Amino acid sequence: MKKKIVILTGAGISAESGLSTFRDSGGLWEGHNVMDVASPEGWSRDKKLVLDFYNQRRRQLKNAKPNDAHLALVDLEKKYDVTIVTQNVDDLHERAGSSNIIHLHGELNKARSTEDENLIYDLDGSDITVDCRCEKGSQLRPHIVWFGEMVPMMDEAIRHSLSADIFIVIGTSLVVYPAASLLEFVKDESPKYLIDPNKPENYFHYSNLTFIQEKATTGTKELVKKLIKQP
Secondary structure, rough: OOOOEEEEEEEHHHHHHOOOOHOOOOOEEEEHHOOOOOOOOHHHHHHHHHHHHHHHHHHHOOOOOOHHHHHHHHHHHHHHOOOOEEEEEEEEEHHHHHHHHHHHEEEEEEEEEOOOOOOOOEEOOOOOOOOOOOOOOOEEEEEEEOOOOOOOHHHHHHHHHHOOOEEEOOOOOOOOOHHHHHHHHHOOOHHHHHHEOOOOOOHHOOOOOEEEEOOOOHHHHHHHHHHHHOO
């Protein structure tokens, strides 16, 4: 039976494909205060602003391509049972060819009903406007987990982390909760790897953790080669 690898990815892996994040610029995301475009309060205040913002992000994503880190993770599936838990809302892991992906913070290419959160629609790159309605007649919103909202996929991510034989963190500072807590559910004896150009202050609290101080593309390629060579 294949060993199980669980990989937590964050903004650092998408940044190398040209997708910017609000954490790079002091709480601003593409020039917007993040609470204006990523909170229920911002949505209530100005729906058109929020919809326009994500429509622009969707168009930006069309022009982005998976990078060497995304592609390297696909290679791991030849030898391991791989589950990717991502904090990113883009589809670069899917486009690279990874099979099992859990989106903790939602998906940019989907919309959902404001009345029934189980009504989720593929956008196929289309915009959402203030006239877009679900089949029950309520306004469609971005399928994004905003600040202050529950993270519905967290339980599934925890379940996978509990059974991980190897756990890898790529491109996240381990300050965004609840995602950062996943390491706490990994078995002590399971090897853990953290790939990031900046060393998080709290990384040393975890047993069997190896820190790789590299950007996502470089560090991921190096680690994947090492893991594929292991007996």
